[in-house]
Every structure is written in C-alpha cells, then in structure tokens.
Amino acid sequence: MAVKNLVKNLNVWEAIGISVALMAPSMAANINPQGTAGVVGRAVPVAFALATLGVLLIAYGFVRLCQNFNHAGSVYGFVGATMGPRSGVVAGWGLLGTYIFYGCVTSMAAGIFGSTFLDELGVWRHQPAWSGFLVGAIALVLAYFLAVAPARNGTRVLLTVEGITVLLILITTVIIFAKLAGGHAPDNHHVDWSVFSIPKGTGTSGVFLGVVFGFLSFAGFEAASTLGEETKNPRRDIPRAMLGTAIFGGVYFVVVTAVEVMGFGTNAAGIKAYIASGSLLGDLGTKYVGSWIGTTITLGAAVSAFGCCLACVVGGSRLIFSLARDGGNQHLATVSEKNGVPVNATRLIVGAAALIMIIWKLVWHVKPFDIFLGSGVIGTLIILVAYLLATVGAIKFLFFSGKKRTRQWEIVIPLAGIALLIYTLYKNVLPWPTTGAGRAYPIAAIIWLAIGIVGIVSRPALASRVGAHLTADENLSEARS
Numbered sequence: 298m299a300v301k302n303l304v305k306n307l308n309v310w311e312a313i314g315i316s317v318a319l320m321a322p323s324m325a326a327n328i329n330p331q332g333t334a335g336v337v338g339r340a341v342p343v344a345f346a347l348a349t350l351g352v353l354l355i356a357y358g359f360v361r362l363c364q365n366f367n368h369a370g371s372v373y374g375f376v377g378a379t380m381g382p383r384s385g386v387v388a389g390w391g392l393l394g395t396y397i398f399y400g401c402v403t404s405m406a407a408g409i410f411g412s413t414f415l416d417e418l419g420v421w422r423h424q425p426a427w428s429g430f431l432v433g434a435i436a437l438v439l440a441y442f443l444a445v446a447p448a449r450n451g452t453r454v455l456l457t458v459e460g461i462t463v464l465l466i467l468i469t470t471v472i473i474f475a476k477l478a479g480g481h482a483p484d485n486h487h488v489d490w491s492v493f494s495i496p497k498g499t500g501t502s503g504v505f506l507g508v509v510f511g512f513l514s515f516a517g518f519e520a521a522s523t524l525g526e527e528t529k530n531p532r533r534d535i536p537r538a539m540l541g542t543a544i545f546g547g548v549y550f551v552v553v554t555a556v557e558v559m560g561f562g563t564n565a566a567g568i569k570a571y572i573a574s575g576s577l578l579g580d581l582g583t584k585y586v587g588s589w590i591g592t593t594i595t596l597g598a599a600v601s602a603f604g605c606c607l608a609c610v611v612g613g614s615r616l617i618f619s620l621a622r623d624g625g626n627q628h629l630a631t632v633s634e635k636n637g638v639p640v641n642a643t644r645l646i647v648g649a650a651a652l653i654m655i656i657w658k659l660v661w662h663v664k665p666f667d668i669f670l671g672s673g674v675i676g677t678l679i680i681l682v683a684y685l686l687a688t689v690g691a692i693k694f695l696f697f698s699g700k701k702r703t704r705q706w707e708i709v710i711p712l713a714g715i716a717l718l719i720y721t722l723y724k725n726v727l728p729w730p731t732t733g734a735g736r737a738y739p740i741a742a743i744i745w746l747a748i749g750i751v752g753i754v755s756r757p758a759l760a761s762r763v764g765a766h767l768t769a770d771e772n773l774s775e776a777r778s
Contacts, residue, residue, distance in 0.1 A: 317542055321608075323462035323601030324406050325514035326553045327577050327594070332670065333507035333554075334572050338496045339489075339563040342555040344504060346493075348511025349547030351721070352518060354714030355684050356543045358691030359519050360536040361703065365694075367531035372519075372687045373619055379690030382764035383753050389620055390749030391683040393646075394742075395516065396613030398676030400437070400650030401657075402513075403606035405669040408433025410599035413575055417592045429665035430658065434651075440607040441647045444614065445633070445640050459604055462597035463549070466578055469594065470556045473585045477559055483584055484562065492558045505724035512721070513677045514550055517608060518542045519684075557581065610646055617642035623766035624759060671738055678725060678742035685718045 333344045362375045372392050377385020408429035415421040421428065476482045495504065519539055560581045561571040574580045576595045583591030618639035621629030633640045657668050688711045695702045695711075726739050753760055 317459050320515060320517040320542060320546055321601050321605035322546060322549055323459060323466055324598050324605055326466060327598040328406060329510045329514045330554050331572050332510040334568055336503045337499055337507040338568050339492050339558050340495050341558050342492050342551050343495060344507035345511040345550045345554050347508050348515055351717045352515045352543050354710055354717060355688055356540055357710045358688040360540055361695055362691050363535045364532050367535060372683050373616060376686045376690045379694040382760050384686060386753045386763060387749045388683045388686040389616060391679045391746055393613060393616050394745040395676040395680040396609050397646060397649045398672040400606060400609040401654050401672035402669050403602050403609055404433040404437040405665040406602035407436035407599050407606060408665050410595055410602055414596045414599055417595060433665060436603045436606055437647060437651060440610050441643060443607055444610040444643050445638055446636060459601055462601050465594060465597055469578055469582045469590060470553050473560045473581055474556050476585055486562050489559050489563045491563055492555050502724050505721050508721055509677050509725055513673050515546050516677060516680050518546060610643060613646040614639050614643040617645055623763045625762055671734060674738040675741045678739060679745055681718055681722055682746060688714050
C-alpha cells in the first residue's frame with residue numbers, strides 16, 4: 298500500500314447510497330422513536346418535524362460548502378478551510394467520535410433485530426443473554442470486509458438493501474393508515490391527529506430531549522461529503538445527494554412516526570406498548586397485516602442496521618485517512634493498491650467500536666439495547682457540535698470573507714440553524730441528569746471533544762502542519778464561478 302489520492306469512480310446515486318445507508322431510515326423508524334415517546338408521549342412526529350427543520354437549516358451550510366469544496370474529511374476539511382486548522386481538527390475529531398459511537402449503535406441494532414428475527418423464524422429459540430452481542434459482532438466483522446472492497450460495490454449494496462426495506466415499510470404504513478381511516482383497525486384504533494400536538498405537562502425541555510432522537514435518525518445525511526474525493530462530479534452530485542436525503546428523511550420520518558403512534562394508540566396504554574415494542578413496524582405489521590410481514594420487516598431492520606454500520610465504517614475510515622494524511626501519519630494515510638481504499642484506517646475504526654462495546658459490556662454488564670441507546674445519545678451530542686462548527690464556518694465563508702458568494706438575506710437560514718442547534722444542546726445538558734446512566738452521556742461527549750481540543754492546542758507544530766496541508770489541498774481550492 299502507498300499514500301495516494303482516492304479513486305474518483307462514484308456517481309450521484311452511489312453518493313446518495315452512503316448518506317441513506319448511514320441515516321438508515323428502516324432501522325431508525327423501528328427503534329429510534331421509542332426514545333422520543335419516552336419524553337413526549339404521543340407527540341413523536343412533532344419532535345421529528347422539529348428535527349427535520351433543524352437538519353434542513355444545517356443542510357444549507359453543507360450544500361453551499363460542498364458546492365465550493367470536496368474533501369474526504371467532510372467537516373474536518375470544510376471547517377479547516379473556513380475557520381482554520383485547529384477548528385477543523387476539532388470538528389473532524391468530533392465527527393470521528395460520532396462515526397465510532399454510531400458504529401456501536403448500528404452493530405448492536407443489527408444484533409437486536411437479527412437475534413429477534415432468528416427467534417421469530419424458529420432458528421434460535423430460548424436465546425442466551427449474549428445472543429444480541431454475537432449477532433452484532435458478526436455484523437461488525439462483515440462490515441469491515443465489505444468496507445475494504447471497492448467503494449462502488451459497497452455503496453451499491455447499501456442503496457439496494459435500504460431501498461427495498463424502505464419500500465416495504467412504506468407499503469405497510471399505507472395499509473395501517475388505510476385500516477385506521479376505514480374503521481377496520483385492531484382494538485378500535487383510528488386516525489388521531491392529536492399526535493401533532495404536545496401533551497399537557499410536557500415542557501420545551503421534554504420536547505427537545507425527544508428531538509435528539511430525531512437528530513439521531515437523520516445523522517448521516519451529510520455522509521456523502523466524505524466521498525467528495527471519490528465522486529466524479531462532487532461539486533454538483535454531493536450537494537444533491539445530501540439535500541435529497543434530508544428532504545426524503547423529513548417526509549418519511551414524520552409520516553411513518555405519526556402512523557406508528559396512531560397504530561399503537563394515543564392513550565396511555567398505547568404509548569406504553571409503543572415504548573416496549575421490540576420492533577415498532579414489525580409488531581404493527583404483524584398486528585395489522587400478518588406475521589409474515591412483521592417478520593420480514595424485522596429482517597429488513599436488521600439488514601438496514603448492518604448497512605448503517607457499514608456506512609459508519611466507510612465514512613469514518615475516510616475521515617481518519619484525511620486526518621492522518623494531513624497530520625503526517627503514513628500508516629493510516631495509505632490506501633490499498635488493489636482497491637484504492639484506506640484499509641488501515643478501516644481497521645482502526647472497526648477496532649475502536651469493538652473495544653468500546655467490549656469494555657461497556659464487561660465493566661457495566663449491560664444489554665445490547667443499553668449500548669444502542671447510550672452510544673446513540675453520545676454520538677448525537679458530539680455530531681451536533683460538529684454541525685455547529687460547520688455552520689459557523691459556512692457563514693464566515695459565504696458572508697464575511699470579502700467576496701459576494703450568495704444573496705445576503707440567506708444568512709438567516711444558517712443563523713436559524715445555529716439557534717436550533719444551541720438550544721437543543723442546552724436542553725440536553727441543563728438541567729443535568731441526576732439519576733440513571735443518562736447522566737454519563739453528556740460527560741462522555743464532553744470528554745471526547747475535550748481530548749480533541751487539548752490535543753490540537755498542546756501541539757502547535759501539528760496544527761501548523763495540518764494548516765499547510767489544508768492550504769495546499771486542491772480539493773479545498775474554491776470552485777471557480
């Protein structure tokens with residue numbers, strides 16, 4: 298292997314594949330809304346609508362930056378080019394943490410859904426407590442082997458698998474809504490538009506705690522930007538991939554979560570069953586259509602989780618490659634002569650995710666869902682900070698660099714995005730959780746970010762070297778009008 302550039306061999310649909318796969322709409326719709334329901338009750342689609350608004354506001358900055366730059370390091374390159382190398386490394390370090398923690402999230406989700414599918418199929422009954430960990434470990438290992446194959450093949454697999462699963466979920470959602478509207482739903486459930494109203498007694502803190510799980514569901518919409526150096530026409534195709542993914546995700550999550558809550562019922566018993574479900578659409582599919590479709594959706598969720606795990610590995614490896622290339626680490630900044638992918642960087646991100654899960658399991662004796670939930674919150678809090686830095690960088694580049702790059706009034710869009718990001722972070726840190734494992738999640742996110750800040754501040758020579766590489770990188774040369 299040798300240090301060289303990544304190979305440009307991807308088109309817009311393959312770029313969309315990595316974003317859709319990392320967003321994992323099939324997996325997300327089956328498990329993420331339960332975290333939201335725990336704090337906002339029936340108003341799950343409201344929290345997801347707010348998350349959609351936030352993502353679209355954030356996407357503005359990413360789209361504008363990708364129209365001018367393309368870089369495998371995503372926010373690392375963008376923030377480094379607009380706000381300086383130190384800020385760029387901190388943003389890149391933050392995004393790397395998200396990829397690693399989301400690797401834990403998705404491999405555990407694959408383990409949960411995979412072991413559930415094997416049980417429903419009758420292949421593995423009376424499973425031991427470690428069954429989810431075993432299936433999740435197999436998913437992580439398979440993700441590594443597929444990640445070191447050419448990216449073209451990997452992204453095609455991601456897009457195909459996710460597309461089939463999403464289609465099945467949408468068909469099931471339509472059937473459920475039709476039965477609700479026609480008065481033929483089980484337990485006399487019906488269309489109930491109260492899902493779009495906040496229950497009495499639920500304050501803004503509760504709503505924005507729920508919004509975090511909405512952001513968790515969207516996280517990854519920007520993953521296409523890590524393929525900027527491998528896409529044939531990145532300054533056109535990458536923005537299209539990100540914006541298209543964000544718009545699709547918004548419509549999909551709001552509609553699906555609304556039907557899910559109606560399907561379970563908006564009363565206290567319905568919300569309790571919703572939160573306790575092992576597979577939201579799997580259970581609804583079984584109840585409203587037949588056991589065969591419920592089992593099929595559970596399998597689809599497992600495959601979706603695996604695809605998301607693979608996308609985390611692919612995106613994270615490209616980010617490690619970029620950081621190592623600019624930081625002078627030749628071992629991690631090498632790509633395979635055969636496949637043109639950063640194999641050593643891929644091994645590192647898979648190993649880091651595996652190590653976190655092993656320690657978590659051995660020290661705290663947790664279940665797969667505990668790792669799923671905790672890693673999801675930690676990773677989301679970190680990525681919101683990375684999004685914040687990228688949005689600030691976009692504002693500086695577009696509106697305060699001495700060159701007219703867009704209409705001045707458009708500044709209100711990223712400013713609104715910043716306001717929503719800050720408020721969401723604020724409501725998830727203050728008041729500080731005082732009980733349960735949740736109190737450790739903000740601490741873990743802060744520690745991860747602090748390591749990056751201390752590391753770059755304490756090594757000025759590294760910052761200078763990174764700055765020199767970023768300045769000389771042709772992928773960060775502004776696009777000519």
